[in-house]
Amino acid sequence: MGTTQLDTVPEPKYWHLKTVLSEALDSEFTVGEILPNERDLAARFGVARATLRQALEQLELEGRLQRRRGVGTTVAPPRMGVAVGSEQHTWPGAVGDAWQPADCAAAVPPLAVAQALETEPDEQVHIVRRSRTTHGQPVAAELLYIPAASVPDLSGIDAPSGAARARAVLRELQRLGLESQDRSVELGSARADDAKELDRLPGAPVLVVTTRFFAEGVAAAVSVATYRADTCRLTFGDSGGLEIHHDTAERRAS
Amino acid sequence: MGTTQLDTVPEPKYWHLKTVLSEALDSEFTVGEILPNERDLAARFGVARATLRQALEQLELEGRLQRRRGVGTTVAPPRMGVAVGSEQHTWPGAVGDAWQPADCAAAVPPLAVAQALETEPDEQVHIVRRSRTTHGQPVAAELLYIPAASVPDLSGIDAPSGAARARAVLRELQRLGLESQDRSVELGSARADDAKELDRLPGAPVLVVTTRFFAEGVAAAVSVATYRADTCRLTFGDSGGLEIHHDTAERRAS
DNA sequence: AAGTGGTCTAGACCACCGG
């Protein structure tokens, strides 16, 4: 702490640019409107395109802009609240804004997942792929890891993979009666496959929500869900409300 | 989604670089070790420095690296789990890995906060600044907005601001008996003041945790806490465990 | 084909940290 230098740090150009653009977005643009292209914008502000892009990147990270290759840059709507609380997660496939099973396969999970499940490092588990959409937009892709021991009664299911089997596994899992759960959230970057599903480029920022479900005291499943960080605000607890944006607005001193 | 083209997309250089570096970090480096400088690394891989930097940026975003101007790039330890569950949040200042009140002032909050608190847009509230450290590292900076109505009995406190007043306000708030809470998590970028407190550059990625506390059915306080996204994994619920990294490791097909 | 954003280059200078 100590050195609270009130230095007149030359504010980086891209930082200043971001501020100017942010204010312009508030006052002169409407949601969905397309901005001038990067070359024009850079010229207008008298900076190199790379510098302009640095500002746009930040604004996109904050959910203010949306850029699509070959199309253009548009003003993004406010982030949508996505419920991650226990309610929405009481699977079955359910209705409304919920998860949609896409696929199922048997494979050896990543080491970290195996540890969380307390399975052998080389033990195969069921892996259910699910996706989640809100208001028609893809918001999350999930990998659900389920030890074979959790769903022993998979007879009568002939499909070795596919959505049908995914639903069957989920049905069995639900029958267990899941009790409690562990959850953590961290920043990550989209893998190639997730990126495709989220309609983003690989490396796009995502919020990785890792959940561990317990039944009868033992880990019954682990979910690794990656949410689009640019468009999503994860909400916990009961009400899905709370409309606060962490904007640049400063409090005025009294 | 329809066109699942198994295209042989020419993988971007920086993406491939990131993969190579990531594997090298796993096998040939230890936590805390310093990497060669960017110019050398770029030369070694035969790319421009900007390209190399793009890869490093991603790795830093994923918490694998830590870069500090004037010092160098070091291998980061695994992200630390930071409990955001209800337990740690039962203020008082408490002990151990908790919040430390730093300051208090009266000011008009941002509009969004005023709405969440259901106060008048131009009504002053108490703003308590707190910071949180874990293992000696600063991990979060918080602004706690408390309507005057929530803490009516602030007599006997002569300090108009400062840590002493902050503690007094917190003490009063705690006396209310907070019941429930709303919480949301989203990605943001550090404001200049937060960045200084978190020992990062402005614009650094942060996880913004917004919590609304209720007492007797009405909003009693709103907390906006910004956590370092590079070093923190937010944990919810009871146990603070769960050691899963959303790594690039792919599941092997059965 | 035209226009968009995404990647990449080879330089330059600046701000910061350490000895």
Place this chain on the structure above:
DNA sequence: CGGTGGTCTAGACCACTTC
């Protein structure tokens, strides 16, 4: 002071979408 990462430039080409 020398070495580090951070910023910035002016170009080039590529991948994608749309018409």
